[in-house]
Amino acid sequence: MLRLVARNFVATLDPITLLVMFGQPAFLIVILGTMFSQLIPSVGASGSYVAYLVPGMIASQMITGAVLAGRIFWLDRRWAMVEQIFSGPFLRAEYLAALLLTALLFSLVGVGIMVLVALPLIGLTPLSPFEGFVILGTIALGSLCFGGLLIAIGGRIRSANLYFTIQSLLQYFLIFISTVYYPVTAKTPVVLRAIVYANPLTYAANTVRDGFTHSFGPSDLIGASILAGLAAITFGLAVLSFRSLEMGPVQ
């Protein structure tokens, strides 16, 4: 399985893709942090918008990792590498696990880059081992959850246009209707608030944010449980999608 993970990295990550995928969130921290902080004078525990934004962007790395896993899977289907790999000494379960592990590793590398970019901006205080564990665990669960979801969708769709449209829509929907960029306040419309709280990324962003501000509470435990439950469900959906995966050309 580790050979498949290594292959995923070598075969699908060209330098420009890497630069865009890792560079874009770091770029957004700098740009959004600078521009939005003029509009949002006080937010979160510290009152600094950048300090609020950074943990959210770190949490959103799980989406970046998941998108990559979905993309690898789709391209493997499109270019018949799924069939080629399945005709070799690999189990379907190993291929699925390798995709999810790729998403997880990619997310964690992204988190590392985010932290390095954010350090000079917000001056992070050192995390306790427990806080570090919870943050990384949340990222891991989120990667599994969203990676599983995109793989499940990718296994059912036979059109590249449709898949990438759904992926983009989902990606922006999940990131923007969550607490990644801004908090839910009393002024947030009720319907929007309900959608934000139905979005698993909200729980992940809140947990990561609480980790960085050393303020874990019971709500984080609930959030992590919800995320774990959703990860189990989407993993199950991905397995089902794999079991009934139709081989052959896709458009």
Place this chain on the structure above:
Amino acid sequence: MRPGEVFGLLGRNGAGKTTTVRVLTTLLPPTEGRGYLFGTELRHAGREQRRRLGVVLQSESLDFVSVETNLTLYAFLWGVPREVAKSRAEEMLELFELGPMRKRKPWGLSGGERRRFQVARELMHDMELLFLDEPTVGLDALTRRRILDYLAMRARGGLAIVFTTHILQEADQLCDRIGVLQAGRLRAVGPPSEIKRRYRGARAVEAEFERPLSEAERRAVGALLAARGESLAILSDARGVLTFRAANAEDLVAELSRWAHGADLDLVRISVRETTLEEAFVTLVSEDATEGPGTPGAP
């Protein structure tokens, strides 16, 4: 299949060749019937059996890296040691004439080059049984010959090969046995010579006379054929050489010699051309077309 055997799977478009390859390589579960892969029933065959297989599918598959990296990456996936992979990649690049394009991405290659690349990549790892689904499609004659010669050499070394093709000449040249699929059923199995003998149908007979036949003589030959239940399907009649098709060609040779002698006409030469595999194949699938799909009675 035994080690070193080459088996050709023939059939018209949609006959079920690719589906058969997919089932035999465990990519598709069989819906009915029974098959064995290295002694294991196909429904239970898995990783251990696939480890001994090589598969070149009909659909192009590639990774988004250079030709050379594709080869070494594929070898890495199969657990081939790095040094072995490197030297084998050099061998394949040379054998399949891919050396000049080693740094190029496979999707930038021509159709024939991509096909060569597909076959080369599969040969990067060790195997006991190789499935090739139309490996020579889109290749020029020279490259096709080179690949077939290489496969024949590997077969002599003990590699068993199953391959599908529409180029029946290459099946005739390479295969120890062939199977003809029609509407998902195996209609005939045997060595090419046996298939040709069994389904030879009408064969071309070439008779050369001392001079071109007159109209009356041609009618007489027609009557002779008609009397034996053959229709006079003259393929050509040029400068005394009459070429026609006949189902019972051997009998006709003697008959025609007698007739020429009686007509005081000198028969310089008469020969019956050997049935090609293509002719036998056409006869076989035409029989099926007449009988209708799925007709039982496979030998």
